[in-house]
């Protein structure tokens with residue numbers, strides 16, 4: 001492919017030769033190879049236009065810029081926005097893979113990861129091979145490729161979609177974060193379906209959104225980039241999210257005014273299994289059961305079913321998909337002996353923790369035990385709030401290390417204690433996370449629900465700039481093995 005072919009349909013001003021063959025697209029100067037097109041991005045730390053000359057000297061066929069640079073020894077492609085250009089160029093480079101897939105984008109403050117896994121599980125049950133791009137990584141068949149962002153850079157999204165097409169996938173379900181939408185990571189293609197889960201305060205400040213209005217406007221972009229919007233109309237913000245939409249809309253929720261709605265939710269509780277069953281009503285009818293705890297999962301399931309209906313999936317496959325779905329680190333049960341339930345969850349702020357603990361309370365456990373910590377080099381307010389929430393809602397809080405980063409773990413725990421002390425909740429401090437898990441396992445009683453909060457799918461602990469291996473599943477396995485309590489089937 002030549003520069004000219006690559007630029008087809010892209011508004012730009014070109015200075016220099018355009019018949020040069022292109023060997024690849026690169027958005028990091030350290031990855032420049034002879035013949036590549038280097039796209040200069042204005043980032044939060046670096047404006048990589050400063051590397052344009054170096055890229056040209058390194059053999060780049062062209063550099064893509066959005067502001068003036070000193071003349072370079074290769075072709076210069078001038079565009080209005082290089083992030084947008086990166087998306088368009090990457091789509092062209094990988095042969096527009098989205099056109100060969102049904103692409104579903106999921107946006108919302110909570111429930112994106114869970115919903116993508118539910119959609120994946122249902123579609124796969126129906127024989128529709130589906131890839132996932134999201135917080136846990138990119139899933140293509142049995143392969144999990146770890147990524148830094150919930151919504152990766154546009155180049156990577158296009159590359160992953162190409163890999164999915166080559167692997168025989170027919171669909172791709174992607175978490176479209178507000179930052180990803182804002183930063184043009186999902187430009188260059190049209191989503192077949194956009195799913196809205198819910199909207200609440202999050203991601204404000206720092207390098208994220210300046211205020212709630214901007215946050216909402218970014219989420220709303222999905223419904224200007226898709227053909228059909230599937231909307232949770234029980235969330236009062238749905239009208240703001242769909243303002244300016246260019247797609248058709250369909251709805252889900254608990255009320256009968258929603259096209260697909262739920263009735264008769266019933267919590268299902270057995271040792272090691274907390275789920276929920278409910279009736280699907282409206283556009284699909286039948287009782288279904290989800291193998292993940294929490295009433296909010298009825299919403300995630302409704303959204304997922306409404307999406308899968310667009311593929312003509314039958315009720316049996318919906319049932320099968322929902323009854324077998326597993327999401328790593330999202331109220332994920334881990335099998336343990338002793339008649340109690342042990343869960344790993346990603347809740348790492350007060351809102352998520354309140355949601356999860358309130359939900360688990362509804363299962364009427366013997367005791368609800370919450371083990372958690374808080375990230376270092378993050379706002380202290382989060383720690384006070386988490387302490388207060390757990391103190392109010394759990395029968396016992398076990399406070400311990402999370403990703404302490406550059407802070408002393410004891411300082412973080414002291415902040416969490418400030419919140420705990422506002423309540424009458426019992427707590428214990430066990431700074432080492434493995435020891436804290438061991439404490440929970442050793443002290444759990446029949447009928448208890450123990451939630452290990454904070455790390456979810458993460459498999460490391462970040463301390464002073466180093467990521468140490470720490471997968472809670474492995475840690476639990478090691479503790480049970482050391483104590484001779486490992487179930488026979490492990």
Ligand SMILES: CC(=O)N[C@H]1[C@@H](OP(=O)(O)OP(=O)(O)OC[C@H]2O[C@@H](n3ccc(=O)[nH]c3=O)[C@H](O)[C@@H]2O)O[C@H](CO)[C@@H](O)[C@@H]1O[C@H](C)C(=O)N[C@@H](C)C(=O)N[C@H](CCC(=O)O)C(=O)O
Nearest residue numbers: 027028029041043044045046048149150151153177179207
């Ligand atoms: C603030 C932010 O969004 N940063 C993202 C952004 O990095 P950046 O542009 O700020 O990076 P930078 O270091 O300033 O570099 C700018 C450019 O210079 C290039 N560079 C840099 C150095 C050099 O020597 N040569 C060079 O060419 C870099 O490759 C880059 O292209 O682009 C990177 C590549 O796409 C992202 O990985 C990175 O996400 C960081 C890790 C991040 O934390 N982002 C958060 C805010 C985020 O995106 N979150 C959302 C939502 C999550 C949720 O819903 O929970 C997400 O989708 O993940």
Ligand SMILES: Nc1ncnc2c1ncn2[C@@H]1O[C@H](COP(=O)(O)OP(=O)(O)OP(=O)(O)O)[C@@H](O)[C@H]1O
Nearest residue numbers: 109110111112113114135296299330346347355356
């Ligand atoms: N529909 C929902 N409503 C409220 N809370 C939810 C919902 N779905 C999940 N949660 C809670 O939020 C946590 C994160 O869920 P999930 O990872 O699916 O959402 P997400 O949108 O991908 O979140 P994040 O952006 O934090 O990764 C869950 O562990 C659960 O506690």
